[in-house]
Amino acid sequence: MMVPALAAAPSDSFISRALNKPVPGGVAVVDLGNGVEPPKATYQGKPVLVVKEQGNRWLAIVGVSLTVKPGSQQLAVRDASGSRNLSFVVGDKKYPEQRITLKNQRQVNPDPNDLKRIESELALQIQAYRSFSPGTPSNLILDKPVNGPLSSKFGVRRFFNGEERNPHSGLDFAVPAGTPIKSPAAGKVILIGNYFFNGNTVFVDHGQGFISMFCHMSKIDVKVGDAVPRGGVVGRVGSTGRATGPHMHWNVSLNDARVDPAIFIGAFQP
Structure with missing residues (x-):
């Protein structure tokens, strides 16, 4: 043994x-x-x-x-x-709660056709999160994709119209629509799409399962296969998908685990 x-x-x-x-x-x-x-x-x-x-x-x-x-x-x-x-x-960590009101009830309780779409879109995104390319990331201490205040932290337990849904899987930055979103490290674009919950979305592979995802974008400025330099613009801030207003949502994933992006920008709070 x-x-x-x-x-x-x-x-x-x-x-x-x-x-x-x-x-x-x-x-x-x-x-x-x-x-x-x-x-x-x-x-x-x-x-x-x-x-x-x-x-x-x-x-x-x-x-x-x-x-x-x-x-x-x-x-x-x-x-x-x-x-x-x-x-x-x-160790242990407690995350706070957030209560959000949505006018579109389908974004809280999707209908059967929505659920089919969500299931197929989720499969594509999981596949992207599980990508594992051989390259070493250009940098592990990441740049902020946008400059602006945080409006919603990672891990928050979310209640939409009083119903609990998945915890918040990224960071939200409060910035105006149209703000350029910059890649926090060099990488390759591995997935783009317009999804039910995430709206216009871009996945960037930084190497060895280190993945950034940006969503709710008003505009996508890259295509699958593009090599993106550190600081390269991938799209523009918007409010597509399940969003109450313009903001930049950023996920970071390691070995197919969504982790707090604040760790990589020196903003983690125990």
């Missing part, structure tokens, strides 16, 4: 100090040790972003979904020395 070793994020690591927020909806930075070749790591059966820092030290940047319960979690690692499990600890 393989006994997991307890892994700790290196305290002297810049990446760890910036990104290690191991809570539901957060990020765990796990030290994988030294080596010439990059280790492979998986969490809950999905490949994990691995980067090099400080010589030959390798770090796993693990997305922890909102559904993960506090406690010990297992990271499977394979490198030149063989396979092993590393254990890391997820």
Whole structure:
């Protein structure tokens, strides 16, 4: 029987100090040790972003979904020395509630035709979130896609017309319609579409399962397959889909787990 070793994020690591927020909806930075070749790591059966820092030290940047319960979690690692499990600890975090009134009742309780559309659109978006390209992200400390105040935080429990729905999976910025949305890191456009809930939407793959999604856009300025530089404009702020007004909604995903984008822009609040 393989006994997991307890892994700790290196305290002297810049990446760890910036990104290690191991809570539901957060990020765990796990030290994988030294080596010439990059280790492979998986969490809950999905490949994990691995980067090099400080010589030959390798770090796993693990997305922890909102559904993960506090406690010990297992990271499977394979490198030149063989396979092993590393254990890391997820703490607790409480998220606030938000109550939203929508005039369009179909956006709260979709009709049967809407549900068919939503199901097919969700399958496309899940496939995009599960993309895992081999490249190393251009930067892990991300730029804000727009400059403006936050209007809704990540993880908020949302009630639409009094009915609870999925927690808020990204950050909302209060900025005017037409504001350019800039990619927070270099990447490749892997999906665009106009969706029931998200409206005009763009997915950008930054590498190794590190994905940005922007939605409710008034205009999309890219196409699938485009290489987008850091700071490149992907579209314009709008209020398409399920939105009460113009704003910029930004999701960040790691290993198919939606995590708090505030972590990557230095705005995380425990």
